[in-house]
Amino acid sequence: MTLPVIPAPATETSPDGTFVIRDDVAVxxxxxxxxxxxxxxxxxxxxxxxxxLAGNPGITVMIDTAGLEEVAPVAGLRADGNEDxxxxxxxxxxxxxxxxxxxxxxxVHRGLTTLRQLxxxxxxxxxxxxxxxxxxxxxxxxxxxxxxxxxRTFHAPDEVRRxxxxxxxxxxxxxxxxxxxxxxxxxxxxxxxMLTEVGAKGAVGDRAGGYYTRDELAELVAYxxxxxxxVVPEIDMPGHTTAVxxxxxxxxxxxxxxxxxxDGTSIPLNTFxxxxxxxxxxxxxxxxxxxxxxxxxxxxxxxxxxxxGMPDEAxxxxxxRAAALVRERGKRVVGWQEIARAAISSDxxxxxxxxxxxxxxxxxxxxxxxxxxxxxxxxEHMKKAAQDVPRAIAHGSRLIMSPTSRLYFDCPHAEPxxxxxxxxxxxxxxxxxxxxxxxxxxxxxxxxxVTPEVTSDTQIAGVEAAIWCETITSQEDLEFMLLPRLPGAxxxxxxxxxxxxxxxxxxxxxxxxxxxxxxxxxFKSVEIDWK
Ligand code: ACM
Numbered sequence: 238m239t240l241p242v243i244p245a246p247a248t249e250t251s252p253d254g255t256f257v258i259r260d261d262v263a264v265x266x267x268x269x270x271x272x273x274x275x276x277x278x279x280x281x282x283x284x285x286x287x288x289x290l291a292g293n294p295g296i297t298v299m300i301d302t303a304g305l306e307e308v309a310p311v312a313g314l315r316a317d318g319n320e321d322x323x324x325x326x327x328x329x330x331x332x333x334x335x336x337x338x339x340x341x342x343x344x345v346h347r348g349l350t351t352l353r354q355l356x357x358x359x360x361x362x363x364x365x366x367x368x369x370x371x372x373x374x375x376x377x378x379x380x381x382x383x384x385x386x387x388x389r390t391f392h393a394p395d396e397v398r399r400x401x402x403x404x405x406x407x408x409x410x411x412x413x414x415x416x417x418x419x420x421x422x423x424x425x426x427x428x429x430x431m432l433t434e435v436g437a438k439g440a441v442g443d444r445a446g447g448y449y450t451r452d453e454l455a456e457l458v459a460y461x462x463x464x465x466x467x468v469v470p471e472i473d474m475p476g477h478t479t480a481v482x483x484x485x486x487x488x489x490x491x492x493x494x495x496x497x498x499x500d501g502t503s504i505p506l507n508t509f510x511x512x513x514x515x516x517x518x519x520x521x522x523x524x525x526x527x528x529x530x531x532x533x534x535x536x537x538x539x540x541x542x543x544x545x546g547m548p549d550e551a552x553x554x555x556x557x558r559a560a561a562l563v564r565e566r567g568k569r570v571v572g573w574q575e576i577a578r579a580a581i582s583s584d585x586x587x588x589x590x591x592x593x594x595x596x597x598x599x600x601x602x603x604x605x606x607x608x609x610x611x612x613x614x615x616x617e618h619m620k621k622a623a624q625d626v627p628r629a630i631a632h633g634s635r636l637i638m639s640p641t642s643r644l645y646f647d648c649p650h651a652e653p654x655x656x657x658x659x660x661x662x663x664x665x666x667x668x669x670x671x672x673x674x675x676x677x678x679x680x681x682x683x684x685x686x687v688t689p690e691v692t693s694d695t696q697i698a699g700v701e702a703a704i705w706c707e708t709i710t711s712q713e714d715l716e717f718m719l720l721p722r723l724p725g726a727x728x729x730x731x732x733x734x735x736x737x738x739x740x741x742x743x744x745x746x747x748x749x750x751x752x753x754x755x756x757x758x759x760f761k762s763v764e765i766d767w768k
Contacts, residue, residue: 380699
């Protein structure tokens with residue numbers, strides 16, 4: 238068996254021998270810049286597996302580049318824009334101790350994350366007998382993320398911290414916060430107080446709204462940064478702006494339109510109108526207030542998706558001007574794939590999500606699940622989407638791969654849970670018009686197989702999962718959809734090696750002791766023989 242580690246390391250050899258971890262095995266940092274990552278590791282191992290790790294030196298961490306050239310250079314873009322970053326690491330378990338090294342503290346942190354997983358998987362009655370190993374590892378892509386919808390259900394800061402802990406455990410390094418949408422506005426803009434006084438009140442249905450204060454966001458951003466996770470803000474424009482219009486009705490179009498869904502709800506077809514100067518004053522105020530709250534991020538996500546009801550020319554004009562305003566403020570632009578329909582530059586990053594197979598299913602099975610008035614809107618949208626990737630490539634833009642059928646974690650779970658008590662959750666959570674996805678189906682792909690046009694890692698910025706929260710009402714629902722899918726996304730984003738299902742299923746089964754210790758909810762798929 239390969240090591241019980243996700244994502245799978247790039248290279249690994251298994252000499253003979255073991256090293257035994259007990260409470261009295263301590264970590265020694267050989268340089269001052271590693272004291273913090275070593276301390277974080279000790280706290281994490283305590284929370285994952287209960288070891289205190291205080292006593293005699295046994296685990297040594299150091300700045301060193303030995304052997305790191307054995308892994309291929311990383312592809313893609315860093316969300317923090319740090320061109321000198323290096324996440325590669327070496328990890329050696331031998332009879333006389335454990336050594337973890339890298340060129341940077343971040344690299345050493347990634348190596349210690351692998352060690353955390355090894356310790357938790359081997360922990361038994363107060364000892365963890367680690368098999369001897371030598372790992373040289375580094376990521377395939379620099380941008381490895383999760384997009385979290387905090388609008389349809391507002392997730393309190395403590396819930397978001399739990400999600401950051403999950404990202405960190407699987408070497409994911411981007412938390413993309415979807416902060417604004419039709420149902421709510423979740424970030425403070427002091428010059429536009431009604432956004433939080435009025436716009437933040439709502440969520441889906443009668444769920445409580447809310448927003449993150451500047452202090453709460455500063456704490457979240459710092460908590461993430463300590464774990465080498467960059468928080469990227471999304472302000473979704475020019476569609477998905479109903480919460481703005483409820484806060485500032487004077488910004489709304491004169492005539493409001495919507496598609497009736499027949500169940501008492503409707504989908505708005507109202508967008509920002511780029512010809513109106515007051516829209517641009519608003520956008521500038523928002524960017525000026527939001528950008529400083531995310532100091533680690535080199536990017537602002539401007540949304541750009543599903544601007545239904547908006548003429549193509551107006552959408553393109555909007556994206557071009559919004560992108561220019563972001564660039565003027567020293568940040569780079571990322572947007573959903575629809576931004577490729579505008580005259581963007583190679584600096585802009587395009588997030589792929591709409592798959593042709595969705596159009597096929599709208600023509601077939603799913604058509605009965607979609608309200609009849611909405612169907613033509615979706616079909617027209619999907620037809621245009623077919624040209625988005627070729628356009629993005631023609632602009633020289635790089636793509637974040639978020640294919641719906643693999644990485645939209647609000648697709649229902651396909652297979653039953655081994656815990657009958659979870660079946661009610663499984664039936665309720667997940668958008669019913671998506672084809673259900675199994676754990677195996679979620680990892681049985683490669684980023685280069687997603688679209689015919691993307692044939693080289695050099696065209697890819699990274700890999701990002703997304704979770705939309707229309708059907709997710711609580712922390713339990715959220716975690717039930719994130720786990721066990723999140724490690725699968727991390728495997729695709731990090732590991733250069735193809736994933737072999739039986740091997741992956743075994744590695745995944747070893748994750749549950751940590752999840753149990755941390756009291757994280759997870760979907761107990763019958764596909765996995767959970768530990
Ligand atoms: C999206 O799912 N509307 C990007």
